Each structure stands twice: as structure tokens, then as C-alpha cells.
Amino acid sequence: MNQSSEIQDRTRTLRARIIETSHRAGMPHLGSCLSCVDILAAIYFAVLRIDTAIPRAATRDRFILSKGHGAPALFQVLAMRGFYPESMLDNYGKDGGVFAEHPPTPDYLPGIEAATGSLGHGLPIGLGMALAGRIQGHDYKVYALLSDGECNEGSVWEAAMLAAAQQVSNLCVIVDFNKWQATGRSREIMALEPLAEKWRAFGWNACEIDGHDMQAILDALARFPSTDGKPTAIIAHTVKGKGVSFMEDDNNWHYRIPTAEEVVLSKKELGVTI
Amino acid sequence: MRNAFADELTCIAKENDKVVLLSGDIGNNLFDKFKKVDKTRFYNCGVAEANMMGVAAGMALTGLRPVVYTITPFTTTRCFEQIRVDVCYHKAPVVIVGTGAGLSYAELGPTHHSLEDMAILRTLPGMRVLAPCDATELRLALRAAMHEDGPAYIRIGKKGEPAIHAQSPDFRIGKAIVVRPGTDVALIAAGTIMPEVLKAADILSEHGISAEVVSFHSIKPLDQAYLEQACSRFKLMATVEEHGRIGGLGGAVAEWRSAQRAMSVQISFGTDDEFMHEVGSQDYARNKYGLTASNIANKVLAALSAP
Numbered sequence: 018m019n020q021s022s023e024i025q026d027r028t029r030t031l032r033a034r035i036i037e038t039s040h041r042a043g044m045p046h047l048g049s050c051l052s053c054v055d056i057l058a059a060i061y062f063a064v065l066r067i068d069t070a071i072p073r074a075a076t077r078d079r080f081i082l083s084k085g086h087g088a089p090a091l092f093q094v095l096a097m098r099g100f101y102p103e104s105m106l107d108n109y110g111k112d113g114g115v116f117a118e119h120p121p122t123p124d125y126l127p128g129i130e131a132a133t134g135s136l137g138h139g140l141p142i143g144l145g146m147a148l149a150g151r152i153q154g155h156d157y158k159v160y161a162l163l164s165d166g167e168c169n170e171g172s173v174w175e176a177a178m179l180a181a182a183q184q185v186s187n188l189c190v191i192v193d194f195n196k197w198q199a200t201g202r203s204r205e206i207m208a209l210e211p212l213a214e215k216w217r218a219f220g221w222n223a224c225e226i227d228g229h230d231m232q233a234i235l236d237a238l239a240r241f242p243s244t245d246g247k248p249t250a251i252i253a254h255t256v257k258g259k260g261v262s263f264m265e266d267d268n269n270w271h272y273r274i275p276t277a278e279e280v281v282l283s284k285k286e287l288g289v290t291i
Numbered sequence: 292m293r294n295a296f297a298d299e300l301t302c303i304a305k306e307n308d309k310v311v312l313l314s315g316d317i318g319n320n321l322f323d324k325f326k327k328v329d330k331t332r333f334y335n336c337g338v339a340e341a342n343m344m345g346v347a348a349g350m351a352l353t354g355l356r357p358v359v360y361t362i363t364p365f366t367t368t369r370c371f372e373q374i375r376v377d378v379c380y381h382k383a384p385v386v387i388v389g390t391g392a393g394l395s396y397a398e399l400g401p402t403h404h405s406l407e408d409m410a411i412l413r414t415l416p417g418m419r420v421l422a423p424c425d426a427t428e429l430r431l432a433l434r435a436a437m438h439e440d441g442p443a444y445i446r447i448g449k450k451g452e453p454a455i456h457a458q459s460p461d462f463r464i465g466k467a468i469v470v471r472p473g474t475d476v477a478l479i480a481a482g483t484i485m486p487e488v489l490k491a492a493d494i495l496s497e498h499g500i501s502a503e504v505v506s507f508h509s510i511k512p513l514d515q516a517y518l519e520q521a522c523s524r525f526k527l528m529a530t531v532e533e534h535g536r537i538g539g540l541g542g543a544v545a546e547w548r549s550a551q552r553a554m555s556v557q558i559s560f561g562t563d564d565e566f567m568h569e570v571g572s573q574d575y576a577r578n579k580y581g582l583t584a585s586n587i588a589n590k591v592l593a594a595l596s597a598p
Contacts, residue, residue, distance in 0.1 A: 075354065122381050123352070131352070135376050141342040142377055145349020145357075152311065152331055152355065172373075175342030183334070 021231040024062045027097065028055050028231075032260045033289035034093045034106075040275045042110030044118060048257040048270035050090035052195040052228070053162060056253055057087075057094045059234040060160060060191075069099040072127040078157050079130045079146050083139025084164035084193060085119040091129075092116055100128035137170025139163070140190060144176045147188040158242065160189045166198025169207050174219065177248075181220025184246035189238070190216070192250065193228060195257040197268045216250035228253025261286055292448040292483070293321065293390050295426035299433050300358060301325045304332060309354065310437070313347050315340050315361030317390075344370040347385045348377035356384060356437060362396070363389030363405035363446060371411060378442045379415040385443075386436045387412075392422070392446035393482060393533030394562070397576040401566040405446070409481070410538025412444045413511045419443040419464055420511040422482035422532070422540075425455040428508055431462035439464065448483040455485050455506070465512040473503030476591055477521045480531040481507050481540040487577070488531050490584030491591070498592060510540050513547055522553045527594055529558045533582060536561035558594050560587055 018026070031054050039047045061067075065078045082091045089109075096103040108114040115125050119134030130146070133139045143161040150157050167173060180188050194212060196203055204210050216223040222243045226233040234253065241249040257271070258264030261283045275283065284290070301324045304310040311332045312325055326333045336343035340361060347357040359366055366389045367374070378385045389408060396403040413420050421436065421443060423429040429447055436443035443464075460468050470485070471492060480488040485506060492502040503525070507514065521528060530541040541559030548557060562580040577583055581590070 124382070131349075132376070132380055135372060137341070138345055138373065138377055141345025141373070142349035142352070144342070145346035145351075146353045147349075148334070148346065149311075149350045149353035149355050152350075153353070172339075172341040172345065175337070175339035176345070179336055179339065179342060179346070182337075 020063055021235055024058050025231045027062065028058045029287045029289055031058060031090070031093050031097065033284050033287050035089050036261070036275055036283045037280055038089060038093070038106060038109050040277065040280045043274050044089050044110055045272045045274065046086040046089065046118065047273070047275065048197070048264060048268065049084065049164065049195070050087050051259045051261065051264065052255040052257045053084070053087050053193040054090045054094070055229050055231060056162060056191055056193060056234055057090055059231060059238060061094050061098045063235055064238050066157065069128070072100060076155050076157055079143065079159045081131045081133065081139040081143045081159070081161045082120060083133055083143070083161045084136065084167050085133030085139070087162070088118060088120045091120060095128040098128070101126070136164070136167040137172040140173055140176040144180050144185060144188060147180070147185045148183065150187060151185070158187045158189065160191065162191045162193060164198070165192060165194045165196065165203040165209060165212065168192065168209060168212065169198070177216065177219040177221065180248045185248050186242045186246050188248040189241045190248070190250045192252050193255050194252050195255040197257045197271065199271055201268070213250070213252045216252070220247060221250045222247045223250040223252060225252045225254060228255035229259055292426050292429055292452050293318070293450060295429055296388060296390070296433065296447060297321045297325060299430040301328055303434065303437055304328045307356065309356045311350055311355050311357045313343050313357055313359045315343055315365055317361050340365045340370040341373050344373035345377045348373070348381060348383040351383035351385045352381060358386045358388060360388045360390065362403060363392045363408055364403060367405065367408040367412060367444070374412065375415055379417050382417055382441050384439065384441055386433070387442070387444045389444070389446045391449045394573050394576040395449045395483070397567070397571055397573040404567065406535040406562045407538070408446055409510050409532070409534050409540065410542065413538065413543060417441050418511065419509070421445045421464065421508055422510060423447065423508050424480065424482060424485035424506045425452055427454065427456040427459060428462065428506065431459065432508060435462060435464050446482060452483050453486045455489070465509045465514055467514040467517045468506040468508065469503060470506050471502070471504040473501040475501045475525070476595060477503045477505060477525045477528045478531060478587070478591070479505045479507045479528055479540065479544065481510055482533055484531050484533045484582055487582060487584045488587065491587035494584055494588035495591060500592065500595065502591070507540055510543055513543055515547065518544065518547055522551070522555045525555055527556050527558070527591065529560060529587065529591055531560040531582070531587060533577070534561050535564065537564060556594065558590060560590070
């Protein structure tokens with residue numbers, strides 16, 4: 018099995034776990050998690066230079082889930098990657114625990130680089146980390162995953178302009194472009210498109226890919242960093258709720274919690290038995 | 292004061308290669324010497340303060356010691372959520388410096404006034420809020436803040452503030468500095484209003500009243516030990532600040548007194564709950580809001596003689 022198929026295989030299990038956890042813990046944002054889980058898996062299983070035994074190593078690559086509401090997906094990926102035992106997730110959403118709807122600060126969970134949840138914060142923080150790497154002579158890379166709705170925030174474009182001016186080529190943005198935000202179509206709420214053109218106009222290299230085609234994700238990430246000094250934006254066209262037919266492109270799953278029957282149906286579709 | 296800030300930070304940057312300065316498109320030439328120390332540690336982040344604060348937090352989380360500098364409203368109210376989430380929630384050791392605090396930029400209008408900054412930043416867990424009274428205190432406050440393993444906010448004036456300290460005082464965050472000892476009333480001041488407070492003490496002295504003048508440079512944490520002993524020594528405490536009377540030094544002291552059920556009386560000098568719509572210099576604005584030596588002295592005399 019090649020790397021792409023191997024990671025693709027993991028995403029079926031991850032999707033099943035995310036859906037099960039959403040049901041068990043009453044966690045929303047299922048659609049947003051399913052749209053970005055392929056990207057998360059690619060980054061954590063094929064790209065990041067990290068050592069789960071030394072999660073704070075100075076030279077590690079950094080990944081920031083700027084779309085913090087995708088935390089239920091990130092928590093599963095971090096567990097599968099080995100930052101903490103998967104059994105820890107049995108406590109998801111329980112009082113006094115650490116797994117909430119959004120990532121906690123790095124002090125409270127290994128593998129987390131920044132506590133996000135308020136949109137438009139992760140990219141500026143990531144830019145600071147990328148600049149800090151350059152200042153300190155480290156060659157690590159910084160990745161930030163944004164949602165398309167998050168691109169409503171002015172701070173995203175403030176960061177984009179500074180990153181381009183400073184030629185921060187070790188910074189990579191991936192936009193999980195699932196065409197929805199909380200209450201409607203993202204292109205109808207704000208003039209978001211053409212999104213790749215916007216990033217180019219802000220001085221970035223930008224490409225567009227199918228955000229569920231594992232090989233395409235890996236290929237795009239392999240082209241980063243560029244050699245022309247520009248930061249990189251990967252616009253990943255995705256489907257909200259991807260992987261489960263009755264969730265796909267249905268924005269009700271931004272907040273809806275699946276029933277026990279829907280969990281069974283989902284797992285059947287995903288071909289996951291555990 | 293801003294020249295002292297640039298000079299002191301340049302000295303600190305020479306000693307510590309983790310120090311980075313982020314400026315919001317302000318201070319042209321002010322930081323030339325800093326840039327000569329290491330131009331890779333100076334960033335003009337443009338007129339984009341929300342991003343600047345996030346960038347600073349990211350740098351701090353990566354082991355650097357960033358200092359963020361711009362005009363006070365833009366480095367506080369403009370990017371309050373970034374300070375709350377990126378800096379304070381993460382306990383990121385970012386030092387935020389607001390220049391032209393209070394009514395320093397009175398003539399520029401309320402967009403440039405800063406009369407709420409201490410109140411809002413004081414609400415954030417882990418944030419230290421400092422208001423040095425002169426350039427000497429500012430230098431010491433900056434060094435002290437850079438030694439802390441967490442966030443700090445320092446509000447400063449602009450230029451030409453009179454020197455208060457002839458010698459370098461013992462400066463510790465959370466420890467007030469008695470500028471002039473006294474026995475009848477405590478005049479507790481935060482920041483660059485100090486010269487008026489000292490003049491008020493002179494006027495009181497002419498009336499036979501011995502006023503203790505204290506630089507309460509730390510609005511958070513408060514010097515509770517000083518307040519405790521002041522409550523036993525003085526029937527009256529007056530707080531003075533170039534800041535609204537809601538939530539600043541006066542508010543902090545009032546909260547403390549309430550929690551302690553302190554019996555001493557407090558009067559608070561600060562700006563009114565309004566935006567200043569007319570044009571005016573800093574002196575005009577201070578006069579409008581009673582932040583003058585004569586008004587402070589008169590109010591204190593009246594309070595002391597009240598039954």
C-alpha cells in the first residue's frame with residue numbers, strides 16, 4: 018500500500034471516530050470536521066517533522082488549527098498520531114476534562130500549538146512562529162488550516178499582507194473551502210471568491226486542489242515551501258460532511274448531533290466495523 | 292518618555308537576543324538605534340494591530356520576548372480580543388506598550404485619547420498593568436516586565452514629561468513607591484499625572500496638611516500591603532489618574548477597600564464618563580476634568596474637613 022492509500026485508509030477510521038464521539042459527547046461542527054480530516058491526516062502522517070515524545074522540540078514543524086471548531090477532528094488525529102492514548106478521548110466533553118469544542122492551550126494537551134476557536138487568530142500566531150523560526154535560525158515550517166468562513170476576518174488579510182511583505186516562505190495556509198459557513202453559503206455572505214486569486218493578489222503563491230484527493234493534498238504540500246520567497250496558500254475544495262452521504266453538503270450538520278442510528282449508518286457507509 | 296522607552300529597549304535588546312520589537316507603523320527614526328543592534332528583530336507590522344498582537348503571541352510562544360508598541364488605543368482597545376486570547380489565555384510573555392496614554396494626545400481628539408485601557412486590561416487573567424510616572428520609572432518598569440514570565444501592559448506618555456525621581460528607586464512590580472512621605476492624607480497616583488499631584492501636596496502643605504505622595508505604578512497587581520497600612524495611617528486616600536474614573540486605579544482601590552471592608556474614605560480623581568467633544572490641549576483637558584493641583588488640593592481639603 019502506498020503512502021497515499023495508507024493515509025486514506027486512516028481517514029475512514031478517523032471519520033467513524035469523529036462521528037461516534039460527536040454522538041456520545043454531543044459535539045457539534047461535524048460537517049466542518051469531516052471536510053478537513055483528509056487534510057489533517059495528510060499533514061500529521063506525511064508532512065510534519067515532529068516527535069510525539071518531544072512535543073515541544075524547538076525545531077519542530079508547527080501546525081495550527083486556525084478553524085478551531087475542527088477540534089474534534091484534530092483531537093482524533095493527534096491521538097492516532099501518538100501524542101496521547103486514544104482512550105483519553107473517552108472523556109471527551111466531560112466536566113473537568115480537556116477535550117472541549119475547541120483546542121485548549123498548549124500547556125493542557127500535547128500536540129496543540131495554539132488555542133483557537135475565535136476565528137482569525139491562528140494565522141497571525143502562525144506568522145509570528147514562522148518569523149520566530151527565521152530570527153532564531155531554525156528551518157521549521159508552519160502550517161495553518163483556515164476555514165472559508167474564517168476568511169471573513171480582517172486579521173486573516175492583515176497577516177497575509179505582512180507575511181508577503183516579509184517574504185515568510187516557511188508559512189503555509191490551507192483553506193478548507195467547503196463553501197459553507199455557520200448560517201449559509203460562504204460566497205453569498207461575503208464576496209469570498211475568487212479565493213485563490215485573492216491570496217495571489219495579497220502576494221502569496223496559491224494553488225487549488227481537491228481537498229479529498231489524498232495524492233493531490235500530498236503533492237500540493239510537497240511543493241511547499243516555494244523558492245521565490247512567497248508564502249504558500251493551498252485552496253482545498255472540500256465538501257462539508259464528506260464521507261457520509263446524508264451529511265454531505267448539508268449545512269444542518271454544522272450544529273446537528275448524529276443519533277445512534279445515524280452513527281451505525283455512517284460507519285456502514287465508511288466500511289468501518291469497530 | 293517614548294525616547295526613554297526606545298533607548299532602554301535598545302539596551303535590553305543588546306543584552307538579550309530574544310528581544311523583538313513590533314511597531315504599528317509609528318516611531319519613524321525613534322527605533323533607528325534598535326535597528327542598528329539587529330534589524331532582523333524589528334518589525335513594522337503596518338496599520339494592522341490585531342495581526343501584530345497575534346504575531347507577537349506567536350513569537351512569544353516560540354521563545355522570543357516581543358514588545359509591541361503603538362499609540363495606546365490601537366494597542367489596547369483595537370486588538371483587545373487578540374490580547375485576551377492570543378496573549379493572556381496562552382500566558383504568552385508579550386510586553387505591550389501604549390504611547391500617548393491618557394490625555395497625552397488630547398488635541399488629536401477622542402480617537403487618540405486613552406481613558407479606558409487600564410480598566411479593560413485589568414480584567415484579563417495574568418495581565419500586569421503598569422503606569423510609570425516618569426522616564427526613570429518607565430525604564431525600570433520595562434526591565435521588570437521583561438523579566439516576568441507572562442504578559443504585561445505599560446502605558447506611557449509621549450515626550451517632555453518632568454522627571455520625578457532624582458535617583459533610581461527600588462522598583463518592583465506590585466510594590467508602590469512613596470515619592471514623598473506624609474502623615475495626614477495619602478495621594479495615590481498612577482502615571483504621568485504625578486507632577487500635578489506633587490504640586491497638590493505643596494498646596495496642602497501650605498494649609499498645614501501633610502500629604503504622602505505615592506507612585507502606584509502597578510495597577511495590577513495592586514500593592515495590597517501599602518493599602519493595608521495606609522488604611523490604618525490615613526482617614527483619607529485620594530487616587531489620581533489620567534484615565535476614566537471607571538475601572539482604573541480608583542476602581543481597583545475601591546474594589547480592594549470593599550473586599551477588605553476598609554474604613555478609610557476614598558476620593559477618586561479621573562476623567563468623566565464622556566468623550567471630550569471640544570478641541571483642547573492636554574492642560575486644557577486636565578483642567579476640564581479636575582486633574583489639576585489646585586482642584587485636587589481643594590477637594591482633599593474639603594474631604595478632610597467634612598464631618
